[in-house]
Amino acid sequence: MGRVRSFLRWMAVSATALALGLVITDPGAAQSVSGVPDPPQAERPRTTFVGLGTGLGLGTMRVGNDGESATGLLLTGQFAVGRGAARTWVMEVTGQAFKIPNPVREEEYRAVSFMVRRAFGSGPFIAPGLGIDYRKWSGPDPWEPSDLGLTLGLNLGLVIPVSERLHALPELSLQVSHIETEGSVSGRLVSLRVTLLRASR
Numbered sequence: 363m364g365r366v367r368s369f370l371r372w373m374a375v376s377a378t379a380l381a382l383g384l385v386i387t388d389p390g391a392a393q394s395v396s397g398v399p400d401p402p403q404a405e406r407p408r409t410t411f412v413g414l415g416t417g418l419g420l421g422t423m424r425v426g427n428d429g430e431s432a433t434g435l436l437l438t439g440q441f442a443v444g445r446g447a448a449r450t451w452v453m454e455v456t457g458q459a460f461k462i463p464n465p466v467r468e469e470e471y472r473a474v475s476f477m478v479r480r481a482f483g484s485g486p487f488i489a490p491g492l493g494i495d496y497r498k499w500s501g502p503d504p505w506e507p508s509d510l511g512l513t514l515g516l517n518l519g520l521v522i523p524v525s526e527r528l529h530a531l532p533e534l535s536l537q538v539s540h541i542e543t544e545g546s547v548s549g550r551l552v553s554l555r556v557t558l559l560r561a562s563r
Contacts, residue, residue: 407445407446408443408444408445409443409444409445409446409447409561409562410441410442410443410561410562411440411441411442411443411444411449411559411560411561411562412440412441412559412560412562413438413439413440413441413442413531413557413558413559413560414437414438414439414557414558415437415438415439415440415531415555415556415557415558416435416436416437416438416555416556417435417436417438417533417535417553417554417555417556418433418434418435418436418553418554418555419433419434419435419436419458419460419551419552419553419555420432420433420551420552420553421433421434421458421460421462421473421549421550421551422462422549422550422551423462423463423464423465423471423541423547423548423549423550424465424546424547424548424549424550425464425465425466425467425545425546425547426545426546428465428466429465430462430463430464430465431462432460432461432462432463433460434458434459434460435459435460436456436457436458436459436553436555437456437457437459438454438455438456438457438555438557439454439455440452440453440454440455440557440559441453442481442559444481446484447484447521447523447529447561448481448483448484448521449481449487449489450480450481451478451479451480451481452478452479452480452481452489452491453476453477453478453479454475454476454477454478454479454491454493455474455475455476455477456474456475456477456537457474458472458473458474458475458551459472460472461500462549463501464501467503467505468501468502468503469499469500469501469502469503469504469505470499470500470501471497471498471499471500472497472498472500473495473496473497473498473539473549473551474495474496475493475494475495475496475513475515475537475539475551476493476494476496477491477492477493477494477513477515477537478491478492478493479491479515479517483521484521485520485521486519486520486521487517487518487519487520487521488516488517488518489516489517489518489519490514490515490516490517491514491515491516491517492512492513492514492515493512493513493515494510494511494512494513495510495511495512495513495539495549496508496509496510497509497510497511497541497549509541511539511540511541511549512539512540513537513538513539513540514537514538514539515535515536515537515538516535516536517533517534517535517536518533518534518535519531519532519533519534520532521559524558527560527561527562528558528559528560528561529558529559529560529561530556530557530558530559531556531557531558531559532554532555532556533554533555533556533557534553534554535551535552535553535554535555536550536551536552537549537550537551537552538550539551
């Protein structure tokens with residue numbers, strides 16, 4: 363329990379720093395790396411993006427009023443299309459390298475999420491998404507070896523130019539997943555992640 367509390371405190375500090383960055387950054391003042399103001403969205407060239415990232419997550423499984431949590435490493439990958447430095451549609455894969463336990467049964471799972479997001483903003487951004495979780499169950503008494511479930515997500519972050527085509531994306535992410543209707547079984551993943559994104563035109 364102490365590890366979870368420490369992680370939550372770390373997440374709160376990180377989220378506050380990210381929120382302050384979003385408040386301070388003026389989207390209207392966004393400029394290219396050369397210092398020249400960006401052209402209007404419609405005049406920007408079409409761009410594709412490929413990115414890899416990692417992060418720390420807090421995963422929770424709930425069965426009715428009971429819940430159990432675990433923390434660990436996440437690995438992410440994404441492919442996106444947009445204009446200029448702004449992504450529009452994002453296809454994202456997130457792999458969970460740690461197991462989340464069931465609070466009422468001797469089983470636990472790892473998950474891989476496949477999600478499509480719609481991103482809004484080229485500096486500070488918000489990106490809601492919809493996708494599918496693939497869960498692999500293990501432990502002394504797993505109900506089934508694997509399953510699929512609907513997942514909803516929301517990312518809040520900031521695009522930081524590193525070079526003309528390379529960007530860093532710190533993000534605060536929330537995912538809520540459906541596991542089973544009977545018994546109100548669900549999963550939740552809160553994470554802080556950083557992705558390095560390369561643009562190609």
